[in-house]
Amino acid sequence: MRINRARATFGRHETFPLRYGWLPKGFEAIGQDPEIFTKPEEAMITLGVGRNMVNAIQYWLQVTGLVTFDAGQAQPTALGTALLGAQADPYLEDDATLWILHWLIASNAEAATGFFWFFNRFAMPRFRDAEVLHALEEFSAQELKANRSLSTLKSDVSTLLRMYAAEPGRGDEHLDSPFAQFGLIEPDPGAGFRSLRTPRATLPPVALQFAIAQRLNAESGQATALPVRVLLYSDAGWAAPGAVFRLTEDGLMHGLARLIEQDPQRYVLRDTAGLHQLYLRGGPPDPVDILAAHYRGRTASTTLANRRTAA
Structure with a gap:
């Protein structure tokens, strides 16, 4: 959760924004075979994606803290089970789950440094992608004391904007983004993008x-x-x-x-x-x-509602 110069990383998502079904599919797959990500061909069939997307799914499972990998062996974390387990929200039906996943990504200063930097350090409410890239270059050079390749930083900026900004015509991966609905980054006609602070009364x-x-x-x-x-x-x-x-x-x-x-x-x-x-x-x-209590309450509310409907 805290910036560490020695452990900052960029671009490990293979330029693929997180898609809606990736975390549930990946989490379910490792439950059936903890070594699935060491078998690229089998993983491609199980997950229904290409080789590079398999790597991206593995990255997003790690960056959200849902799964740990040790010598190729995957292990669901307590957090992963609390979020996507059978007694929680395995199909991402609860908006609260998505907000929490967003927090887990944007607060991960080590595995998702570019995302952490944008949401916690980048202060411009309106901007163009070139301005974000320039500011990220400065942050990397001045605060991290590291010269990251421009292409790597650019991939982080591009992936971030495609994952969060609800802009028509950006491609299929945008249409399937779980975070675009929240308006945390939006197209700003004539000015590129905007990322504004609002009251967000619907935040769970x-x-x-x-x-x-x-x-x-x-x-x-x-x-x-x-x-x-x-x-x-x-x-x-x-x-x-x-x-x-x-x-x-x-x-x-x-x-x-x-x-x-x-x-x-x-x-x-x-x-x-x-x-x-x-x-x-x-x-x-x-x-x-906190998660366990939330999903227990959600299940109880659903059960009660179903009983009332049946009555």
Whole structure:
């Protein structure tokens, strides 16, 4: 979740944006054969894609933290099971799952450095792709102290825009992007693109809760409080929920108010010496536990609704 110069990476997605069915298909495939990605021809048949796409699916499974690979052996993580397991959301039917997957990508400073940089560090609300590329070059040279090839950085910018920007005519991979619907990056007629902070009233509370829990758990000693400013803007190389979800300050405060309303025994906002902070009583919750509780509640609600319909 934090920038590390020695471990920053770009371009490992083979220039393929994440498609809707890739994570469920890949996660299911390794459940049946943990070594499927060591068998390119078999993986192509099982996943129904070409060789380069197989590599891209493996990358996206890793960058989201759903799966680990050790000497070719794939292993679902606790996070992967909590998100895509049979008792969770194996077919990506819940918008909250997609918002959380977006957070997992955009907060991964090591495996998806270009995506992390864009959502946490790139400040231009309106831009052209050339401006993004130039700014990413400067970031790589000045902050990472590394000279990445222009073609590699360009592939990151192109893949990012195709994955998030709902622009007609960009190709089939865009039409199947799980994130285009959120409007985090949009075409801006006459100006290229825009990526604006908005209140985002439809952001599921569990997505914000999960992101905050991950941020707190990543702190040394597991912090129990964070300034609202740190949740809103990237600080000291960390990902910020407000930046990743493109929230205005009012939008973030509304989201925090919903969390407090849902669990007033755990969350509280306080002003301490003029510093507005979110406090957690009893320490930060386990992000995986947050997901388990969410999908249990979703299943219970669906079951109840089905019973009412049947009655």
